[in-house]
Amino acid sequence: MKTGQLNRRITLLEPQPSKDADGKVIQGWTNRGTVWANIQHRPGSEAFQQARMEARDPATIAVRATALSRRLSSLWRVETDDTIYEVKGNPHRSQDNAFVVFQVEGQRK
DSSP, rough: OOOOGGOEEEEEEEOOOOOOOOSSSEEEEEEEEEEEEEEEOOOOEEEEEEEHHOOOOOEEEEOOOOGGGOOTTTTTTEOOSSEEEHHHHHEOOTTTTSEEEEEEEEEOO
């Protein structure tokens, strides 16, 4: 992948549990930054077709490897203007260590 292929802005959201007035733990999200990304939707497979029928949007996202992107885990979320993506599985680095690549499943806002 080349840096010029990072053509979408995404926001990285880290889980931030907190407590409501009754002391119950609720899940919140902390914005950790906005980065350039490449989002590749995964067409063609039977699993993809099933996900589409269920209004899910499986994709692969690549971002430049930075201190922030290396912290990503399967607990995080990624957000674009119109979609919220749940990170599926732990991200990995590209062969040249220049990018962090991860699988996601999105749903329109």
